[in-house]
Amino acid sequence: MKKSSLLFILLIIIGIGISISCESDDICPESTPTTPSLIIEAYDAENPTNSKAITKLVIGGIGNDKTLTNGIISATKIVLPLKTDANTTQFALIKDAFINDNGTPDDTSDDYYDGNTDKITINYSREEIYVSRACGYKTIYRNVTFTIVPDTDNWIKSRQSLNDNQSVEDESETHYNIFH
DSSP states (O other): HHHHHHHHHHHHHHHHHHHOOOOOOOOOHHHSSSSEEEEEEEEEESSSSOOOOOOEEEEEESSOBBSSSSEEEEEEEEEEEOSSSEEEEEEEEEEEEEETTTTTTTOOOOOOOEEEEEEEEEEEEEEEEEEEETEEEEEEEEEEEEEEEEOOOOOOEEEEETTTTOOOSSSSSSSHHHHE
């Protein structure tokens, strides 16, 4: 009888020790800052202190077939994700966008967005920063530059960095202003 009582007490002690040493699941909280996106705000080129919505906007990444906007939108603030595996990201920003049915209104497979397209190039250097075991690493971007690719009909007239040696470390602040 004493052996079974001793074994029972030993099992309880081992069980308590195991439950104390176990950690809760490592889950990265949604509130934890991760790799930030580039924030751009739009202003009126004629009156630079006034915010001005970009009408009928579609944003797409250059080098892939994905659009960042869910359809055609109007916006005064643009959030652009930057590549974490390259030092350059390019986007096509289409103002006054519409769906071109390519002359085949009954066939949507050949439809595409059309309008006044301006292409922009974002260059930067990347730095990985450890966040936590649950969240892993995040990338921050240093020495960020923003170039408007010239064409015959640029709707983006100019851009302005809000800081010298612009970096993108969080999404709580605007990084660039564009004027159109």
